[in-house]
Amino acid sequence: MVQVLMPRAARLGMHADELNDELDLLRSGLLDSLGFVDLVVELEKRSGREVDLMAAMERPGGSTMGGLVELFTRSA
Amino acid sequence: MNVLHSSTDPVAVFDRAVATWPERPALDIDGTVFTYAQLAVLADEVAQRCDAMLPDGSRVALVAQRDVATYAAVLGILRSGRSYVPLHADHPAERWQQAMDQAQVAAVFDASSTTALQRTAVTAPAQAVGEAYVMFTSGSTGGPKGVPVLRRHVAAYLAHALAHFGITEQDRCTQLFSLAFDLSVHDLFVTWGSGACLCVSREPAGLRTAAHVQRAGITTWFSVPSLIDLMARMRALPANGLLTIRASFFCGEALRWDQVQRWASAAPNSRITNLYGPTEATIALLEHPVVPPYATAGIVPIGRPFPGSNALVRGGAAEGELCLGGPQVTEGYLGTTSAQANFLRDADGSVTYATGDRVRCDASGVYHFLGRMDDQVKVQGHRVEPVEVDHALQPLLKERTSVTVAVERDGVMRLVTFIDGPADEVALLHALRQRLPSYMVPEAIRVLDALPLNPNGKVDKRALNELAQHG
Numbered sequence: 437m438v439q440v441l442m443p444r445a446a447r448l449g450m451h452a453d454e455l456n457d458e459l460d461l462l463r464s465g466l467l468d469s470l471g472f473v474d475l476v477v478e479l480e481k482r483s484g485r486e487v488d489l490m491a492a493m494e495r496p497g498g499s500t501m502g503g504l505v506e507l508f509t510r511s512a
Numbered sequence: 513m514n515v516l517h518s519s520t521d522p523v524a525v526f527d528r529a530v531a532t533w534p535e536r537p538a539l540d541i542d543g544t545v546f547t548y549a550q551l552a553v554l555a556d557e558v559a560q561r562c563d564a565m566l567p568d569g570s571r572v573a574l575v576a577q578r579d580v581a582t583y584a585a586v587l588g589i590l591r592s593g594r595s596y597v598p599l600h601a602d603h604p605a606e607r608w609q610q611a612m613d614q615a616q617v618a619a620v621f622d623a624s625s626t627t628a629l630q631r632t633a634v635t636a637p638a639q640a641v642g643e644a645y646v647m648f649t650s651g652s653t654g655g656p657k658g659v660p661v662l663r664r665h666v667a668a669y670l671a672h673a674l675a676h677f678g679i680t681e682q683d684r685c686t687q688l689f690s691l692a693f694d695l696s697v698h699d700l701f702v703t704w705g706s707g708a709c710l711c712v713s714r715e716p717a718g719l720r721t722a723a724h725v726q727r728a729g730i731t732t733w734f735s736v737p738s739l740i741d742l743m744a745r746m747r748a749l750p751a752n753g754l755l756t757i758r759a760s761f762f763c764g765e766a767l768r769w770d771q772v773q774r775w776a777s778a779a780p781n782s783r784i785t786n787l788y789g790p791t792e793a794t795i796a797l798l799e800h801p802v803v804p805p806y807a808t809a810g811i812v813p814i815g816r817p818f819p820g821s822n823a824l825v826r827g828g829a830a831e832g833e834l835c836l837g838g839p840q841v842t843e844g845y846l847g848t849t850s851a852q853a854n855f856l857r858d859a860d861g862s863v864t865y866a867t868g869d870r871v872r873c874d875a876s877g878v879y880h881f882l883g884r885m886d887d888q889v890k891v892q893g894h895r896v897e898p899v900e901v902d903h904a905l906q907p908l909l910k911e912r913t914s915v916t917v918a919v920e921r922d923g924v925m926r927l928v929t930f931i932d933g934p935a936d937e938v939a940l941l942h943a944l945r946q947r948l949p950s951y952m953v954p955e956a957i958r959v960l961d962a963l964p965l966n967p968n969g970k971v972d973k974r975a976l977n978e979l980a981q982h983g
Contacts, residue, residue: 449938462719465950468892469718470924473745489746493719 457502485511520670525705537709558588569641570618573597576691578714581623595643600692603949614658614846647694647791652897658846665794668839672818674705681707685732688717694791722748736764736893740771754779763787764893769807788814792865794840813880834871837864889918891925891951904947919980927954928980932963
């Protein structure tokens with residue numbers, strides 16, 4: 437995920453160590469809604485897994501990096 | 513017209529609903545419900561504070577948040593005879609200041625602040641008697657343009673909407689638009705004028721909207737069409753997934769037929785209406801009922817003007833710039849801007865607004881949107897003049913020049929800025945985020961040795977569009 441996000445984070449002047457589990461990808465301004473969906477689709481492609489994004493967004497922390505990792509781990 | 517709607521001033525329609533349905537829900541914010549009577553009490557408190565602290569007929573900046581205090585403030589400011597100037601909560605402070613300076617606001621209402629209503633240092637606040645709100649849109653001359661909208665303009669919109677849109681006190685309506693977007697005025701006052709319930713999610717429209725619709729039991733939907741694309745990409749629009757919706761309105765962008773197909777499949781019990789109108793003509797002024805059979809490609813017509821309003825093609829041709837007239841058309845922008853020329857004044861004092869939208873009127877009088885006469889684009893439903901990005905960049909570039917273009921990629925409108933010489937992309941993007949709303953910050957800044965020129969020696973935007981299109 438860091439690999440996918442790093443180019444955009446760099447453009448925004450963020451450092452790699454800021455991309456941690458607690459980072460909320462939406463609230464931090466790193467991604468907008470569409471960018472978030474694009475990220476999930478990209479991660480699905482790379483992992484070969486399909487996730488329930490709607491259900492994920494209902495969980496607390498669903499839009500954090502840690503939340504996304506958990507989402508993909510659960511669908512394994 | 514229904515007797516209930518004999519006066520459609522926004523405060524009058526709310527007051528009638530309070531008198532008729534005091535115990536019905538007026539506002540539901542993530543499950544916390546306020547009745548019409550409760551909301552009226554809160555609005556009265558704001559009105560009294562405005563009366564005690566502010567000059568009559570002045571303007572109050574309002575930080576657009578999704579809480580009961582802010583909704584009550586819209587009502588209270590209007591009830592006190594003042595006008596509100598919404599400030600998008602996520603916009604940078606510099607953008608707020610530009611709006612407040614232009615509008616010469618007497619105070620700021622910020623529900624998140626302990627004082628809530630605070631006087632500004634403006635010594636001679638604007639007098640805006642009869643005004644409802646000032647909305648700011650992107651301007652081509654370097655800053656946002658303020659559009660003052662009078663209560664009579666809103667009343668004219670509501671007269672049509674309340675009589676013809678079929679919303680009743682049983683409905684539960686979306687509130688997806690920011691209060692800093694004039695389409696939110698439809699949300700608030702068509703809902704309250706009908707005695708219905710305005711259903712608010714604290715989360716902005718986007719990823720959690722589908723769940724909100726189901727949780728809140730939404731029956732009436734109003735959004736920009738691109739929200740359909742976002743929900744579809746989330747796989748949040750399965751067939752029959754939105755069965756409670758019985759009326760759907762779209763506005764703010766061209767509505768494509770493939771979006772209609774998706775929506776009709778997800779919300780099969782809903783009728784669909786395509787609305788069209790710039791902020792300068794108060795919310796919307798043309799409508800097109802979208803009925804089967806649906807086309808599979810292209811965009812939905814923008815329809816016919818509301819009764820009592822006028823639409824015509826400039827110069828009387830079948831195809832050309834769309835001009836609008838009638839009781840919803842506003843008088844002009846705040847201050848002196850070259851854009852005032854878009855408001856054409858006839859000898860009898862009536863105003864016609866030249867929209868800059870290129871349309872075709874077919875033989876049955878239905879208008880079809882063809883594109884823009886200028887470079888303006890819509891990004892997530894927001895009007896954006898790409899040149900405003902270049903104006904914001906110019907002080908940072910010294911002798912270099914920037915040109916911003918808009919390209920559609922993967923169905924999404926994206927801004928890309930080109931600069932003729934070395935530049936620190938990260939620093940420039942950071943600076944732009946301090947000055948511009950997020951939807952106006954380009955996706956990328958790209959450095960070229962020189963900007964391409966066309967045979968006339970002007971910057972070749974077509975070549976830049978090609979470059980932007982290919983990443």
